[in-house]
Amino acid sequence: MAEVLASSSQKPNDFDPLESNDPGHIYAEYDELRAMCPVAFTDRYNGYWLLSRHEDVKSVALDGATYISSVKAVVPSDPRGIRRPPLNFDAPAHTPYRTALDRTLKPTRLKRLEKTLEAHAEKELAPMLEAGGGDICMEYGARFPAWVETEWLNLDSSAAGWIKAWRAQDGDATTAFSAKLYKTAETLLESRRQNPRCPEDDPASSLLLEKDADGTFLDNSQLIACLRQSLVVGMVAPPLLIGAICNHLSKDQELQTQLRSDLSLIPAATEEFIRLYTPYRGFSRTASRTVSLHGREINPGEPITLSYAAANRDPLVFSDPGKFILNRENLTSHLGFGRGRHRCAGMPLARMMIQVALRVLLKKSKGFEVNGSLEYARMPEMGIISCPLSIKP
Secondary structure, eight states, X not given: OHHHHHHHTTSOOOOOTTSOOOHHHHHHHHHHHHHHOSEEEEOGGGOEEEEOSHHHHHHHHHOTTTEESSSOSBSXXXXXXXXXXXXXXXXXXXXXXXXXXXXXXXXXXXXXXXXXXXXXXXXXXXXXXXXXXXXXXXXXHHHHHHHHHHHHHTOXXXXXXXXXXXXXXXXXXXXXXXXXXXXXXXXXXXXXXXXXXXXXXXXXXXXXXXXXXXXXXXXXXXXXXXXXXXXXXXXXXXXXXXXXXHHHHHHOHHHHHHHHHOGGGHHHHHHHHHHHTOOBSOBEEEESSOEEETTEXXXXXXXXXXXXXXXXXXXXXXXXXXXXXXXXXXXXXXXXXXXXXXXOTTHHHHHHHHHHHHHHHHHHOSEEEEOSOOEEOOTTBOSEEEOXXXXXX
């Protein structure tokens, strides 16, 4: 690894990811890189490459043999250097964890959860309606997703403190909150081992059924790590996306009125919002061998970030890529949830979560608009982490 970093430091910098967290600035930079430097390098975070074209991002995401996740799956990575399944595992080690989680996200279970989640959304929005507004990201946007995770995992607790520490890259605080989550995951796993539930309704019970490629039940420490990851992974992106959606609808009052008057449009609108405001910029792979992309040589072990946010605004794939177009013809081509074996494990649940959150907000309000300064997320996230709204109940 030292040799990789040494050679990386000799490469010219094509961009600086620390220059700005303002999405407008980042999108403009992605446009320039996509056109002029589709395989870009920076020495930030010990050096990494960035892909910005839809075709390249999709191809790398689908090639799990050449581009692996077990070395570095996110830039910057966890401040403590911890790797958990399934995100940081390659096949075949990765497969049983994904199989177990996917089993709990079938349409029949999601349908059963929807009404319960809508009730949670209404309860968490109520204080903001009574107050006439508030921070949609830090209040509704953070609390409702915590309930979604709680219902999916059959828990009675959340992990908001860990997320704040992670966003700040605070190693000590992250470790403290993470330790609590590990204990929660450990307790949950032992409870399900003693009293298993239906594996289609309970991730912990589902994980306990799986075996590795040798036919051995999965390692207990990795099962705990997987549950620990599941506890928070679904709560990081939603506040960013909810903030972006509210900011967009604040600027486009006509669209806000259209969606409020016809809630059946929300699924299509949600998908376009996911394309337009993909909340991550740091998911990565590392090359397992020397590869050449657009004339640039990438060495084994060098991180390559797949900019789904840039890919989703590629004009060669999406016409008027920076514009919201309801019922866009090729909307299913977006990479908002990734592609390949590391596609977002919770995609069906995340999609339903955003739809429910938006539907409840529109149904319970007569109008809303941004009434303060926005605060933006740091790497590896992208988007709005603080969005003050005034809301007309």
